[in-house]
Amino acid sequence: MNIVISIVIVLILLGVLASMHELAHFWVAKLLKIKAFEVSLFVGPKLLSWKRNDVDFSIRLIPVGAYVRFSEIDEEGYVVKSDDPHLLINQPRFKRLLVALAGPVMNLILGILIFFLMYCFTGFVSTDIGNPVPGAQTAEVASEYVERDTIVKVNGARVYMYYDFSYEMSTIDPADDVVLTLKSRETGRLYDVTLEPVQKRKPLLLITVESISTENEYHGWKIYSVDEEQNNGNPVLQAGDYVTHFNGVSVADEGFEDYINNLNDDSITVTYVRDGVENEAEIIPVYQDYYTDRGIVLYSYAVNSPANFFKAFAYAAKMPASMTNFTIRGIRDAIRGRVKVYNLVSGPIGIASVVNDVVEDEQDSIGDKIYMLIMLGGIISIALAFSNLLPIPGLDGVQILLIVVEMVIGRKLSEKAEGRLTIIGFVLIILLLIFAFVSDILTIIFGFGT
Known part of the structure; x- marks a missing residue:
């Protein structure tokens, strides 16, 4: 049942972020007096529709994506070519570029605002x-x-x-x-x-205690388990014992940790209580080098002053740079063999898996779960901003690339050249989707990349 809830949460999350992305295209086009024909929030069968200022608006059933249509479609589904100066295709390059950039910029701003609001509440x-x-x-x-x-x-x-x-x-x-x-x-x-x-060395006591608290009648640590290798394979201590002293130094003393970490004796005298009786024994410690x-x-x-308020916003604004930095470092370390490449790419299945982990964690409160999901939304929003800049069909990056190329060469690309770029981009997105799908499946089922 939880996995179903997780999938629904992911779909709604992606749908809302995609809708804000597409609305940004529409709002910027409207500011530039560019004609839009249809705005659809979500996809699939229509749940609600209306018309305003010659624009068809609709809210649809499946919360996966959204779209804005800037071209007129005839009854057979073909784009109607027109010299109408208000159509997007007939606009100057800089206006088309602004409309294309509006979606990614909206996702970027949304992600920053999400983190900023989180920091305002939690520090x-x-x-x-x-x-x-x-x-x-x-x-x-x-x-x-x-x-x-x-x-x-x-x-x-x-x-x-x-x-x-x-x-x-x-x-x-x-x-x-x-x-x-x-x-x-x-x-x-x-x-x-x-x-x-x-470099230093410290003795390993080879015991696991229930708690380091000494607030009990013996003022010691209650042992939960003892490693079989203690005392050269002849354990002295047992589960249920209370350890009170090492070489006469109480485990309750404030300086005990420093004392034990600097110990260098061949044997240690341990004082412990078993069945209410105090005992002493010599144990041979195992020493471990450490740094x-x-x-x-x-x-x-904490955001409790105007200065920290602005500091929180400035810090949230660094998130895109941090994510870019993190991605570049990840690719670098994958090339060097430090991390597995499966950890670098995740698709919808991987996102649903993360959400499912949050939903199923019984130790977290409802507030903690909501916090984690909101944070995930911020990360996904910023990720969508960058991914939409990729020159892949269906993403804004294709239009941005074509417009920039037109600006550089001073003329519109031929339909043949645009077609080649579209084919290359289409192949890239198919390969990326396949890789993300395989990565998610291998990670979830076989634990690759962990």
Whole structure:
């Protein structure tokens, strides 16, 4: 049942975004006094129709797409050629270009507004650097940067928002240096800060605890499970035990984590309670090498002041650049073999799968689900803006490309040349649809790309 709901949500979402896209074409044409013959919201059988100012309006059954017709059609379904100066085809190139660009621009604006409104209600995570974390790499260079300066590059790669910052950080090996390029909030000056990892070793206790809370009668950790490899394959501790001390240091002590992470003993004396009786035993720890945390904290802002209101809008306006950056990075890493190509393209099935995951997640509240779906709508709207710029039949990119070519060569392309471009574009869109479909199916059924 949930998958049906998810498909309906996706159809409505795509239908609304497509309708706003087509209405933008219509509104700009109307401003430029260009004649439109029909405006249809959604597709399929008509549910409601009316006529106003010689334009046929309709709302149809299937919320998948929408369209605006700028040409007259005869009874046999053919386009009627006319010298009417109010027809789109007879307009100057710059007017036709404005009408063609209106749809993608509308989707771009919608996406930005969606994220802006979300940030107004929930706040947002910026790329402004926060206080250094004690013991982390940022603490070692705390004197070299100023709190709330903005991170603009990671190892030379441009970042715009938290999303592409996180992606860049996830591709860097823990053993490698990280060069952060920051922009001064005070002067606008760019400067670099290098985070250098320090290799350390810590003991693995090989236990899983129910909670790190020590608010119980023994002031210890209650063990949920014990790894069979503990103590060289001879586990001392058992599920249900309460661990209270290591080498006499209480697990409830504030400095316990630092103590255990810097331990380098061949054996550890563990104090634990079993069946109400306190016991002590020696265990041989397994040590693991690790690198110090980078400790990069990013500032979160609540939109509770005029300054943060404008900051939220400026941050939302970066989303198109962030998505473009993210896509380019993804293609680059797919070429390098870091990510699978199946992760780069998703079609309607993939979108429905994401929506279904949101709908089925029992841990999220209704408010959380609505928030996630609205965010998905913003992402799809911006994605539609860019995808519609592709020179593929049925998309605005074809008309935009043809108009730009006409502007460059100073004349209209021949019907033969337009036909060739149309065929090439048609082949491209078929290949893209097939790839997106196969990608979605393989990802859902076989887990490719995960």
